[in-house]
Amino acid sequence: MFKKILIANRGEIACRVAATARRMAIRTVAVYSDADEHAKHVSACDEAVHIGGSAPKDSYLRWERIIAAAKATGAEAIHPGYGFLSENEAFAQACAEAGLVFIGPPASAISAMGLKAESKQLMEKAGVPLVPGYHGANQDAELLRAEANRIGYPVLIKASAGGGGKGMRAVDKAEDFEAALASCKREAINSFGDDAVLIEKYVQRPRHIEIQVFGDQHGNYVYLFERDCSVQRRHQKVLEEAPAPGMTAEMRQQMGLAAVAAARAVRYVGAGTVEFIVEQRERGEMHFYFMEMNTRLQVEHPVTEAITGQDLVEWQLRVAAGEALPCAQEQLRITGHAIEARICAENPDNNFLPATGRLSVYRKPACTSFARGAVRIDDGVREGDAISPFYDSMVAKLIVHGDTREQALARLDEALAQTRIVGLATNVQFLRHVVASRSFAEADLDTALIPREQAVLFKQEKLGLNLAVAAAVAQTLLAERAAEGADPFSRRDGWRSHGQARRRFDFEFQGQALTAKLIYGHGGALTLALGETRGPLVFSALADGIDLQFAGQRQTVQTWQQDEVVHVFCALGATQIVELDALAHAGETHAEGGRLTAPMPGKVVSFAVKPGDIVKKGQPLAVLEAMKMEHTIAAPADGTVAELLYAPGDQVAEGAELLKLSSE
Numbered sequence: 017m018f019k020k021i022l023i024a025n026r027g028e029i030a031c032r033v034a035a036t037a038r039r040m041a042i043r044t045v046a047v048y049s050d051a052d053e054h055a056k057h058v059s060a061c062d063e064a065v066h067i068g069g070s071a072p073k074d075s076y077l078r079w080e081r082i083i084a085a086a087k088a089t090g091a092e093a094i095h096p097g098y099g100f101l102s103e104n105e106a107f108a109q110a111c112a113e114a115g116l117v118f119i120g121p122p123a124s125a126i127s128a129m130g131l132k133a134e135s136k137q138l139m140e141k142a143g144v145p146l147v148p149g150y151h152g153a154n155q156d157a158e159l160l161r162a163e164a165n166r167i168g169y170p171v172l173i174k175a176s177a178g179g180g181g182k183g184m185r186a187v188d189k190a191e192d193f194e195a196a197l198a199s200c201k202r203e204a205i206n207s208f209g210d211d212a213v214l215i216e217k218y219v220q221r222p223r224h225i226e227i228q229v230f231g232d233q234h235g236n237y238v239y240l241f242e243r244d245c246s247v248q249r250r251h252q253k254v255l256e257e258a259p260a261p262g263m264t265a266e267m268r269q270q271m272g273l274a275a276v277a278a279a280r281a282v283r284y285v286g287a288g289t290v291e292f293i294v295e296q297r298e299r300g301e302m303h304f305y306f307m308e309m310n311t312r313l314q315v316e317h318p319v320t321e322a323i324t325g326q327d328l329v330e331w332q333l334r335v336a337a338g339e340a341l342p343c344a345q346e347q348l349r350i351t352g353h354a355i356e357a358r359i360c361a362e363n364p365d366n367n368f369l370p371a372t373g374r375l376s377v378y379r380k381p382a383c384t385s386f387a388r389g390a391v392r393i394d395d396g397v398r399e400g401d402a403i404s405p406f407y408d409s410m411v412a413k414l415i416v417h418g419d420t421r422e423q424a425l426a427r428l429d430e431a432l433a434q435t436r437i438v439g440l441a442t443n444v445q446f447l448r449h450v451v452a453s454r455s456f457a458e459a460d461l462d463t464a465l466i467p468r469e470q471a472v473l474f475k476q477e478k479l480g481l482n483l484a485v486a487a488a489v490a491q492t493l494l495a496e497r498a499a500e501g502a503d504p505f506s507r508r509d510g511w512r513s514h515g516q517a518r519r520r521f522d523f524e525f526q527g528q529a530l531t532a533k534l535i536y537g538h539g540g541a542l543t544l545a546l547g548e549t550r551g552p553l554v555f556s557a558l559a560d561g562i563d564l565q566f567a568g569q570r571q572t573v574q575t576w577q578q579d580e581v582v583h584v585f586c587a588l589g590a591t592q593i594v595e596l597d598a599l600a601h602a603g604e605t606h607a608e609g610g611r612l613t614a615p616m617p618g619k620v621v622s623f624a625v626k627p628g629d630i631v632k633k634g635q636p637l638a639v640l641e642a643m644k645m646e647h648t649i650a651a652p653a654d655g656t657v658a659e660l661l662y663a664p665g666d667q668v669a670e671g672a673e674l675l676k677l678s679s680e
Contacts (some may be wrong), residue, residue, distance in 0.1 A: 020043040022044075048067065049072075095119040108126055120312060148167055173197055225294050228317070229284070231335075239318050249368050254450065383431070397548060412430065481546070482546060482569065487594065492595070522596040614668045622638065630657075631677070637650060657675060658677060
């Protein structure tokens with residue numbers, strides 16, 4: 017077994033590999049960029065080496081620096097994690113030439129399976145069913161358009177070297193094909209250095225089911241069952257579970273054997289995932305088609321670990337060191353049900369726009385980390401860390417395991433309800449809405465679940481105005497009481513020798529301004545008046561929050577305040593309310609209209625307009641690239657383009673004005 021390995025990655029996966037290595041008495045070396053100087057994965061390893069600037073192309077994609085770091089520190093092997101260089105055949109080959117073990121498949125297997133088009137041609141020869149499509153080398157735009165017309169809309173354009181939903185676009189009609197192709201190719205070249213695409217028929221009501229496979233250097237292969245990854249947004253996974261609901265033993269075996277055959281065909285070694293698109297037909301029939309093979313460990317591998325009891329990173333290390341697979345196929349069993357939720361820094365109500373900022377509050381439920389448990393959280397961040405624009409938006413992975421799917425669902429919702437993040441937008445509440453939706457609860461799964469259930473997933477306010485205002489007022493009063501001293505004149509209890517004291521609070525909730533009045537009664541009683549609602553406000557401080565009663569509701573709430581924004585959490589969900597300080601806003605004026613600003617730091621990809629163009633509300637104006645994805649900036653209203661303030665290729669800060677619109 018290795019004595020020391022280098023982990024050529026960052027964040028959660030670097031911490032994950034380090035945890036297993038530590039348990040196996042293997043020393044670890046971290047690499048880090050400028051942005052990650054104080055990151056969690058740096059402290060999780062025994063040594064660390066700085067490899068360059070914050071952008072991946074200046075650090076985590078500079079494999080010559082990574083190999084130099086491995087040799088300088090005496091590492092015997094390199095674990096690539098996932099993303100970055102994990103499926104780069106040149107990197108795998110360079111490791112071998114440097115005398116380092118690449119903890120993954122041989123370069124030949126990465127080459128055979130890394131390009132979607134070539135891998136599908138290989139599978140076609142092996143007799144594995146394929147979705148109708150075009151997988152050829154000719155990338156002429158007119159030919160691709162003709163192939164899309166031949167296949168019939170809707171079609172899916174996919175980057176041949178892609179993964180993780182990047183470089184992928186669904187196209188519903190012919191007139192949208194040209195723009196979608198151009199966007200796909202841009203994203204593909206930026207993410208993978210290769211803009212080749214393939215085109216496939218867009219399967220209706222598809223499920224995304226993948227098989228975990230493993231091979232060793234002695235010709236042994238197994239499959240560790242399946243994962244259902246159908247719940248997706250922007251073609252990226254949101255929730256993954258194992259085993260797949262509705263999977264029969266016969267179909268599981270058929271898919272498993274097909275996945276093993278695919279691995280065997282390229283003499284695969286290590287952990288890999290064979291992904292299938294599963295078409296759901298009438299009478300519950302399911303037919304599977306090969307989609308692609310990911311020649312690496314997957315983000316969702318913990319659900320497989322949960323149901324099999326195996327440590328897949330340990331398997332990777334043992335296989336890379338030349339050992340045989342720890343288990344034969346007949347020794348593997350499925351126990352219970354597991355679900356993984358990806359907690360991301362993003363705003364689901366704003367088209368999942370990624371968010372950046374600092375985790376000023378990051379509290380987790382009782383859980384294990386990087387080890388099997390009823391509730392497990394794998395992350396690469398700590399409270400106070402920043403989520404930067406340079407890398408993926410994932411904050412953590414929340415994995416639950418239960419005896420049944422129903423028990424796992426209940427545990428997942430409870431764990432999400434206990435997760436507290438303040439400082440940036442996240443999808444935690446959105447995930448709770450998905451878990452509670454009819455489709456997910458009843459396992460009516462396909463890749464269109466999120467748009468189908470959008471009425472109950474987006475813009476959901478579970479706490480309501482009364483509870484939000486009461487929590488904000490209670491928080492303010494408790495803070496004032498804590499600041500009181502022995503001097504009776506320091507007390508803020510509203511005492512009067514006669515009459516009643518009244519106090520005004522100004523708030524903004526869900527974009528609406530409102531005023532609440534607090535009435536101090538004799539004996540310490542409080543009455544809160546909010547519009548037509550008026551009643552006693554009763555609260556007391558608890559060790560873990562506030563016991564709050566108002567307007568017929570009683571909840572234990574937790575609050576944190578950042579500037580004027582009060583973040584409120586309870587079992588019902590979470591919300592935000594702005595407690596306005598009238599003096600702080602004195603003299604403010606509204607910003608001029610017609611401004612269009614960058615929602616986050618990024619690079620201007622292109623403008624779709626020029627000065628003098630007349631535009632309509634919702635019309636695409638510009639494309640911004642941030643956090644490895646492209647984002648379209650649309651016109652907020654009708655108007656005329658007055659001025660473009662940047663050029664394609666320019667880096668812009670969050671809030672930077674990109675162009676000016678005139679409303680005349």
